[in-house]
Ligand SMILES: Nc1ncnc2c1ncn2[C@@H]1O[C@H](COP(=O)(O)OP(=O)(O)OP(=O)(O)O)[C@@H](O)[C@H]1O
């Protein structure tokens with residue numbers, strides 16, 4: 001009996017036991033598609049975070065205040081102290097002191113309530129300098145950014161994030177030229193930022209109001225010169241580490257601290273990616289674990305049905321042996337049947353996963369990126385399980401004497 | 410001049426089930442020649458089916474030697490035994506043993522598949538065998554759509570489609586009414602006249618009377634071996 005005959009007989013047997021075949025395939029289909037989709041979701045989330053961080057720009061260094069030590073010796077976490085000042089930012093921006101630094105944008109950030117008539121919206125009000133759009137790689141969709149003279153004069157102007165703008169100014173009329181009240185002070189909207197779609201450190205980059213640093217200080221009533229973050233753009237990606245060294249040296253000097261007691265921290269886009277990756281890895285491992293369990297459950301289902309199917313057919317095996325089928329031929333028959341089922345289930349499972357990857361992002365607002373490794377892994381596993389547990393009992397049955405097989409119930 | 414198809418020498422068969430042991434065959438010596446029509450007769454539980462399973466290489470004797478067509482079967486591998494069953498023996502079982510999912514002709518062609526016969530030839534031979542048993546108009550019917558007698562005739566067609574040396578029938582009429590019994594036994598008579606060796610197992614004397622030779626088995630031993638006076642061809 002050649003392979004073609006065996007293939008034909010396998011197809012016949014699958015068609016003859018239609019319901020059982022469909023159930024077997026269902027186990028494989030569910031197992032495979034769920035593995036591919038869960039891993040795809042994890043991968044998608046990872047890719048999303050990565051691209052958001054990359055949107056910050058690869059030449060960017062982010063200087064944050066370090067931890068503070070209170071008089072009682074209690075140390076706060078990074079960012080708890082206001083050790084960074086405008087002077088620090090100016091020193092870093094000095095071309096002779098830090099030749100690898102291209103531009104600097106210091107910013108302060110406070111939450112405030114913005115009011116337009118009866119509409120109000122609470123968001124973070126960022127005070128910064130004119131270099132901000134370039135350093136942060138942001139563009140405007142309408143209007144303009146504020147100027148140096150507006151900074152000097154602490155002009156009552158504001159640039160809104162795209163989401164902030166749409167929250168405060170519903171309707172088709174451009175907000176540019178209109179005014180919003182920030183903590184009671186009327187500011188004129190001079191521009192709207194183009195949407196970036198990204199968020200960093202949990203804050204939405206599209207929901208903020210940007211004012212000159214001086215205006216922000218006046219709004220919040222702050223008199224000190226502290227800033228919450230200094231964004232530094234290096235001349236190129238290659239000069240990033242040189243810029244890092246220069247900033248560290250400058251700030252150590254200015255603050256009178258040694259490197260080991262630094263009261264600030266510098267993060268690069270790469271280091272943020274690394275941190276995000278390690279967080280995401282935990283999530284991916286978790287998801288993969290769930291996926292593996294669902295595959296296992298699917299596999300056990302396949303095993304179960306194959307086992308029952310073979311047990312039910314021991315009499316058939318006995319008859320085929322009585323009519324002259326060698327054990328090898330019986331084994332081959334069940335191998336082909338299990339493979340056909342596995343293949344059909346696998347193909348359907350992959351198709352469903354691919355279709356799901358198209359449909360899901362629209363439903364749950366999460367990207368899904370299909371992974372070749374997960375796909376082949378899932379296919380292989382269910383295949384091996386299906387074949388193993390179809391062929392193993394069949395080859396045992398093939399070893400029975402024909403009469404024992406014929407007599408079995 | 411006749412040649413021996415079957416030579417059994419001191420065959421014993423002991424069934425072991427846990428601590429229980431049962432000796433179903435206790436030293437059987439039989440010689441069956443080419444073209445003989447033998448009926449094995451005996452009461453229920455005497456060992457008839459056990460004997461036929463050994464004759465058909467469906468089961469292995471515990472002791473003794475069995476030569477089929479001059480070859481020692483006891484030394485053969487599973488694959489060789491499968492080949493012997495396929496080429497030399499045709500089975501007719503009391504329970505028919507048809508595959509219910511396949512139409513009649515696909516059931517009949519099964520042994521030819523394992524013999525490696527080509528597709529077209531298989532189909533034409535299966536159809537011819539079915540015509541021979543009078544089921545030329547039922548080739549596409551599934552077993553469920555056939556009467557018991559018709560199912561057994563499909564089984565006879567399956568047994569003769571490979572033109573085997575020997576046809577073994579274990580109570581082939583046990584589940585049939587008298588008309589179907591006559592039809593099936595008529596077919597066996599015909600096969601006998603065509604020169605096939607036939608071993609028929611039965612516990613009915615009227616059925617046994619149609620054979621040339623009767624072997625009486627009792628408690629696992631042959632107690633009588635007689636030639637029937639009327640000699641088979643009683644049609
Ligand atoms: N697989 C088995 N395990 C244990 N004992 C068995 C087995 N098969 C048959 N026997 C026993 O062997 C004896 C002979 O059985 P066998 O089936 O050969 O009888 P038989 O002559 O065909 O009877 P019947 O006319 O009822 O079919 C019986 O007593 C039976 O109980």
Ligand SMILES: [Mg+2]
Nearest residue numbers: 457458459579
């Ligand atoms: Mg019996």
